[in-house]
Amino acid sequence: MIRNPILPGFNPDPSLCRVGDDYYIATSTFEWFPGVQIHHSRDLANWTLLSRPLVRASQLDMRGDPDSCGVWAPDLSHDGERFWLTYTDVKRYGRTTVGGASGASLRDFHNYLVTCETTDGDWSDPVPLNSSGFDPGLFHDDDGRKWLVNQLWDHRPGRSRFAGIVLQEYSPEEQRLVGERVNIFPGTALGLTEAPHLYKRNGWYYLLTAEGGTGWNHAVTMARSRDIAGPYELHPHGQILSSRTRPDAPLARAGHADLVDTADGQTWIAYLCGRPLPNRGRCVLGRETALQPMRWGEDDWLYTLDGSGMPMLEAPTPTLPASPARATQERHDFDAPELPLDLQWLRTPDPDRIFSLTARPGHLRLYGRETIGSLFTQALVARRQQALCYSASCRIDFTPQHFQQAAGLVAYYNSSKFHYFHITHDDALGRHLRVMSALPDSPQADAFSAPVAIPEGPIELRAEVDYERLRFGWRSEGGDWHWLPEQFDASILSDEASAPGLPNFTGTFIGMACQDMAGTGLPADFDWFEYRERNYQPDPTAT
Structure with a gap:
């Protein structure tokens, strides 16, 4: 059995990627340097920390970044030739007034793209993408076009700060975003819509997002469309994975997820979670990464194996050759x-x-x-x-x-x-x-x-x-x-x-x-x- 979390301790915002028989998970590092953690596995059960790609000042300089800012939500993908990594460097979260109340809605989110032929190689200098919000994700369509999705931040009074998910085409030749951005998904009533990832299956574009905030109400929401620019219809359950209705769940705060298919077509979901201290309700280990299999229904929607939408503390091991992780040096x-x-x-x-x-x-x-x-x-x-x-x-x-x-x-x-x-x-x-x-x-x-x-x-x-x-x-x-x-x-x-x-x-x-x-x-x-x-x-x- 796979025992969750597979990446214990501070390893949030997983981005899951398969290249041949190799699986990779990239997680956020926030103000810790070097930036982004990439773990590797061949059996989905045992994971080894492989590299941190953002190692140079040209790629990342977080001096002055506030606490819990810096590198947010990396997105790791592969287009058949090389790895692509997008990430946010958060420079301002907003100030805090006396008593702890938020005193500013202005925030600075700078999104970048780097590439490399291997995850542990010398990654390129970054290409600036935009600063319109955070959690950039790159989608490689089967027609060769590439698309960026990210959360849109709206600082205006009376507006939802989380203003939806925007889509814009990326040109590798010009190394910049081209065309107009389109708001393709405003989110659900749960709110705080972020962490977008796009997929394509059976002629549908599927959009996966996180909602409810990264605390106890966190959840994974799914929507789909025949056109990449929408409109997107909501999953019949709205959220496909969450522990927000179960305060006694051993894996709390489940949300911010990504999907991968094994070579035999089994879909797995990686997501962040937290393990509260007994009787204290505090997660000293931070937000960790868990993994479990999913199933596609006859309606072409994704569900947990039992249909409950709950995270699994233990998951069945996939039919992959066992590949022990490298032992951690004590x-x-x-x-x-x-x-x-x-x-x-x-x-x-x-x-x-x-x-x-x-x-x-x-x-x-x-x-x-x-x-x-x-x-x-x-x-x-x-x-x-x-x-x-x-x-x-x-x-x-x-x-x-x-x-x-x-x-x-x-x-x-x-x-x-x-x-x-x-x-x-x-x-x-x-x-x-x-x-x-x-x-x-x-x-x-x-x-x-x-x-x-x-x-x-x-x-x-x-x-x-x-x-x-x-x-x-x-x-x-x-x-x-x-x-x-x-x-x-x-x-x-x-x-x-x-x-x-x-x-x-x-x-x-x-x-x-x-x-x-x-x-x-x-x-x-x-x-x-x-x-x-x-x-x-x-x-x-x-x-």
């Missing part, structure tokens, strides 16, 4: 000249400014830059949390001279939601450890744990997460673990823990950070970093 010793693929950083296309793997061989050196949470150049390298229970640790060599220098281990969602276990220094306390927490649902925006004096020299830092419970500990090399007495709330590292009006579309990361707010660039050296997932078992030493 420990990184930083002996190679390149950063391990599991790790990413924030926004900047200039990683040499924030880290080095050669300055001190066998170490990841982070250069102290801007404050943690900066929207421009902060030295933070981390990986996704992909299980509800895990242990993470690192060995750090860092000698701060004053209170404006800090480095350590961080559980991070965004600039307003994190727990940062860091080494710093001041005249009264000397070198010490403490936790800074950014709290999104508290009258106090940030909080600090009591300082703990530590000896000179390298030390190990450790985080233990069990669902919503987070503990931090430290030790000198070879010594016993010393656990902070506080227990921290890991559930704040979620989409749901936030003031209204703010974008929250990512997930929790765990990793390493370094700041030098004096501007002198003091580095911290990390000898290794380790992340181990586990079933929940109370730690007898963490008392």
